[in-house]
Amino acid sequence: MPWSVALPLPIPAYDFGEPHGFEGPVPVGFRVLVPWQGELRIGIVVGESSAHGHRLRDAVALLEERPWLSAALVDTLCRAARARSVPLGLLFGDFVSAGWDSALDHRVARVAGADLASFGPGVAELNEDFLEARRFDATLLDAVRAQALLVERVQLSPRLEGSYRAVEGQGKLTPKGRAAWEVLRREGPLSSLAEWARRAAVSTSVVSGVVTKGWAQMDQRAAPPPPLPEPQLPPIRPQPHGLPTAAVTRLHGGRPAERHARVAARILEVIRADGDVLYLTPDAASRGRTWRALSGLTESVCYSGELTPAQREHAWELARAGRARLIVGSYAALALPLAHLRLIVLEDEGSDAYKLQGGSRAFVPDLARSLAERSGADLLLTGPVPSAEGLLEPGVVLPAPRARLHVVDYGAPEEAPEVGPLSLPNHQRSRQGWPLSNDLQRALKQVAERGRQAVLLAPRRGYSALLRCSSCGHTPMCRNCDVPLRFHAERRELTCHQCGYHLRPPDLCPACEGPMMQPKGPGTEWIAAEVRRLLPGFPVYRYDREQQDDLSAVYDSRPGVIVATQALLGLEAPPDLALIGLTFADTWLAVSDFRASERYHRLLRQLIEWHPQRAPLMVIQTFQGDHPALRSVYEGKDAGFYLEEELRARKLLAYPPYVRLAQVEVAARDQAKAQQAALEVAQALLGSGAGEREVLGPAPAPVARLRGLYAFNLLLRARDEERLEALLKPLQGRWSARVRVDVNPRDLLNL
């Protein structure tokens, strides 16, 4: 019975015959070696194939006795691929982050008595002894394999590490080579040429010369498993969690330490009943915090893409061997094969960081939920604030932590009385000062005087959002995209943040030749310059995707201001943080996405608990000082309060969580062609049973042209998962333009 095999490529599962002599049921979740484009690759068996006729190649060998993935995970990924019409291989590639290129000991022999003469001289030496496969040309070997004339033995080979040892060689060494050889004899064996060269204070070419002349040898032996992050002791003191009994529950609000203490109790319940726990976090900061709080509870493993391939493989082995009872990790930990998975904890389930970019565009919480169902595990949502989806689950919201907020409302009428509809004493109106309001400037000066630390969040990197000619209004745009070019003052560059196109900023306006090209829309560079002017001599750092200053002084508790984009929030809060400034909070609301205000609310709550103990002053500059999300925070409401309101609106407008959305993007280099294809897609959808209310659009994408492609979007709105899958069916075929589906779309902020 042929097997269906997943490979980490953007393709569906492909079929292969069982390896020669295999007997038994289909080994779902096992790694298998399969012929692929003339070579061999590691794939994962996902099921039995309904072999449809054409000649299949046989798989070469199963790699081990135990599955690499749990059956529940394989099922989850297969279903997700079907439901999202995403190639299965993309999901496997995104989620299975170890095991695709393990080292193999691969030996080949010819079938007894086979005549290989017709294959040419390349396999002349192939005989009945098992020789290393790498001695032969892979394509040639595959030709022999295809004729079933090859016998193969495949074993996982242990990770090797090499070390150099001095030996008595023949011939003469150069003086430097001689000296290097002496060093190696005295201090060796050494683990690399580079280290040897460093010890001997010569260049690597000298030491490699010694090796080629035969005066040094490399020994290889099995390497010990690479060290993983150490669990932290002493363990946290658990608090009664107070959670209801249900398959999906939630615990939000409070501070991280309070939540961790309660989650710890829940984890211990599971561990004591011999279950395993998976704790997923969206970023490095929350992962570190969680690891410190919980890793002392039991045998724990910290897992994320930051680990080296060897560490990942080792962590995988630990999980497989039942030696990891609690895994704290990024989304990549979802696929780790825990034998008794009984609880998945999902930290900050509404975080946009869970939306994978590129590849499968999967939304991790969707998969976590599915995996929990299929493994018989409970799901616990936790974090500073529930998602709109999570709010529907039973659970606990802890009282909001103390916050100190000061709103600078640029939008309030100037002549309005100081006490507006919001009678909070710290809610003031001030139009003065841009991009740093007078109030923020005062707070910054205090921080400097007292030698404390501040973080200013800017809406974007670079100096300004654009340059505009103040006489004719011309704005330089990207050649490939419909966006203005961002201005980078230090680099003297106009750059497209979408496609990377860049040019030197013109001295005169390219349209009217006027001299007045002015920056609009401050970015980190501009704001950092303002802070330097305000606080001469006070350390100012920048942290965004392109400019990551060394922040070690700040993390060493020395005074300073960090001007950053959101990128900083993935790191721990500076230890002596006294002030957080949101220089232009409206950025989070400007995104034309129904989740914008939920996202803004999440950001505010996230900032409030960013520092584990303190409540730094938060100065929020905005044109919408009475936005309900902001108001719910400074009125001291708990984290669920605002979302109740948000949910009512979602229900009224038929948005998630009350429906399931998918965005269909149709793109082509030619605008008319893209539009035409988008209309055809809409027709096809309506023609195959989609209702008028289920298909919206097509409409030009918010950025009509990106990287030279014109895009049109359709929005599918289905009552549930099954209906959405049915709606997506007719998109499978071929179209005259590129068609991409994004289930559960979330627009990211383009900084």
Add this chain to the structure above:
DNA sequence: AGCACGCCGACT
């Protein structure tokens, strides 16, 4: 994803 095949612009 890679990699090969195939058709139109600027040059050794």
Add this chain to the structure above:
DNA sequence: GTCGGCGTGCTC
């Protein structure tokens, strides 16, 4: 006359 741009198609 070619080199080489990336569009399209294929991998069991």
